[in-house]
Amino acid sequence: xxxxxxxxxxxxxxxxxxxxxxxxxxxxxxxxxxxxxxxxxxxxxxxxxxxxxxxxxxxxxxxxxxxxxxxxxxxxxxxxxxxxxxxxxxxxxxxxxxxxxxxxxxxxxxxxxxxxxxxxxxxxxxxxxxxxxxxxxxxxxxxxxxxxxxxxxxxxxxxxxxxxxxxxxxxxxxxxxxxxxxxxxxxxxxxxxxxxxxxxxxxxxxxxxxxxxxxxxxxxxxxxxxxxxxxxxxxxxxxxxxxxxxxxxxxxxxxxxxxxxxxxxxxxxxxxxxxxxxxxxxxxxxxxxxxxxx
DNA sequence: TTTATTGT
Numbered sequence: 001x002x003x004x005x006x007x008x009x010x011x012x013x014x015x016x017x018x019x020x021x022x023x024x025x026x027x028x029x030x031x032x033x034x035x036x037x038x039x040x041x042x043x044x045x046x047x048x049x050x051x052x053x054x055x056x057x058x059x060x061x062x063x064x065x066x067x068x069x070x071x072x073x074x075x076x077x078x079x080x081x082x083x084x085x086x087x088x089x090x091x092x093x094x095x096x097x098x099x100x101x102x103x104x105x106x107x108x109x110x111x112x113x114x115x116x117x118x119x120x121x122x123x124x125x126x127x128x129x130x131x132x133x134x135x136x137x138x139x140x141x142x143x144x145x146x147x148x149x150x151x152x153x154x155x156x157x158x159x160x161x162x163x164x165x166x167x168x169x170x171x172x173x174x175x176x177x178x179x180x181x182x183x184x185x186x187x188x189x190x191x192x193x194x195x196x197x198x199x200x201x202x203x204x205x206x207x208x209x210x211x212x213x214x215x216x217x218x219x220x221x222x223x224x225x226x227x228x229x230x231x232x233x234x235x236x237x238x239x240x241x242x243x244x245x246x247x248x249x250x251x252x253x254x255x256x257x258x259x260x261x262x263x264x265x266x267x268x269x270x271x272x273x274x275x276x277x278x279x280x281x282x283x284x285x286x287x288x289x290x291x292x293x294x
Numbered sequence: 295t296t297t298a299t300t301g302t
Contacts (some may be wrong), residue, residue, distance in 0.1 A: 128296035157297040
């Protein structure tokens with residue numbers, strides 16, 4: 001008896017091969033369209049893009065319960081977090097969960113990576129907003145380390161906390177629905193400067209690059225959408241008026257290189273170009289509200 | 295605890 005090792009015995013029959021291919025393609029198409037639907041639900045008018053894509057700007061979109069994160073393997077940190085909020089009235093939220101490592105980042109960012117650094121683990125998509133809007137699963141996901149960036153305590157616990165509280169306590173009840181995009185701004189990289197390289201190599205918490213400042217964009221979806229944006233630096237006292245940090249969305253795009261809400265009609269976008277705070281946000285009323293913690 | 299770390 002001889003052993004038949006000819007290819008025809010090993011390879012599937014042409015018909016089987018074709019069927020497998022068709023199923024594989026159908027699977028990919030289905031997965032892609034499902035993933036698109038998830039992403040669109042969490043980001044009104046399109047997922048954040050780069051103005052000029054390059055190897056350095058490579059971003060992976062991590063989908064979570066309640067929010068999306070654009071993860072940069074180059075910075076070892078998120079470049080943006082995006083979520084939509086719906087006013088749900090008074091909701092009791094569960095206890096504050098523990099921080100959790102996220103294996104998808106590939107880089108080892110553990111829950112103790114920030115220890116002794118002098119920086120807080122600052123949420124991009126906030127615990128409270130995620131808990132109210134998306135329930136327990138979203139709240140738990142908001143504690144993934146991929147949703148954290150190094151923030152100075154006075155920024156995280158005071159100025160930034162006040163901004164997050166205003167979004168939930170004033171903007172959301174008033175407008176009913178919001179699109180929020182938030183993330184870091186890094187010092188511009190000058191390729192010819194030794195200082196720039198030194199900072200890139202050393203100004204880190206573990207592997208994570210330390211941002212210079214943070215932005216938050218808040219939009220009321222609609223045909224003539226309102227928009228407001230802030231950029232807040234690391235070094236603040238915490239009790240400054242929020243309105244001191246008002247910027248236009250265009251300014252945030254210039255400083256990040258990102259293109260937010262890429263599907264917006266050009267007319268709407270150009271209306272936002274130079275204006276900080278399109279429409280009335282009643283900032284004078286909320287700008288000086290105190291921090292919850294001191 | 296609508297933010298967190300430190301230290302016990």
